[in-house]
Amino acid sequence: MSSVDLYPVQRRLDAAEVIVAAIEGAVGTSFVARRHTETHDGTGAETLLLRRPDVLGLVSVTVNGSVVDMTSLAVLPGGVLRWPTGGLWNPGRGNVRVTYTAGHTPTPPADVREAALLGTREHLLATSSNAEIAERQKALVKEAKAADPDSTGYVDVDACIRRWRPRVELIGFA
Structure with missing residues (x-):
């Protein structure tokens, strides 16, 4: 057998x-890249804290249903998503949806x-x-x-x- x-x-x-x-x-x-999707409240600030600190890359971001150009965003250490151009996360309840990969390393x-x-x-x-x-x-x-x-x-x-x-x-x- x-x-x-x-x-x-x-x-x-x-x-x-x-x-x-x-x-x-x-x-x-x-220890591998896994996809996560989160819904956040827009706070009117330029930063947004994702639930996973080990972000490897963004997949998609929408605000109020509109797709955000991800080249205008920066992922900082600790899972902080920031508008480096001075943009703000539009205030709203559950209006920000972020899909990203996270993990210690891709492999x-x-x-x-x-x-x-x-x-x-x-x-x-x-x-x-x-x-x-x-x-x-x-x-x-x-x-x-x-x-x-x-x-x-x-x-x-x-x-x-x-x-x-x-x-x-x-x-x-x-």
Whole structure:
């Protein structure tokens, strides 16, 4: 029986999603570019604070339903969107819609990618239909969580989180 039979593509994708969510949730940032759409109130000021500080690029901006020329906007560190030409965000309730990509980097760092792959493998084993392997893996996860309540139970994933959490907090993403 091949690994494709044991672990169909969707099952592998679901397992990877669990591990990636655990890493990103614990560290406080996405390690890949993800698209976000937000609606804000225009305040009459020249700046607007986006919810994600790790903006990689703007996709679209509308004010009162009209498309804004994004070349007239600047994205400052910390997720601040500014009119450098002296423009202001028209006052209004929910009248500004911003779609942008955000994440630590456009592609995940090698050590994060490696931890996610290893964690996915461990998660697949822990949820395996092979009872012996699954029970052994579940025992390891339970033991790790007992030692540290914040643990995911996967050694490589926890090590990645310990490495990255201080870095991300240091640069203000968490």
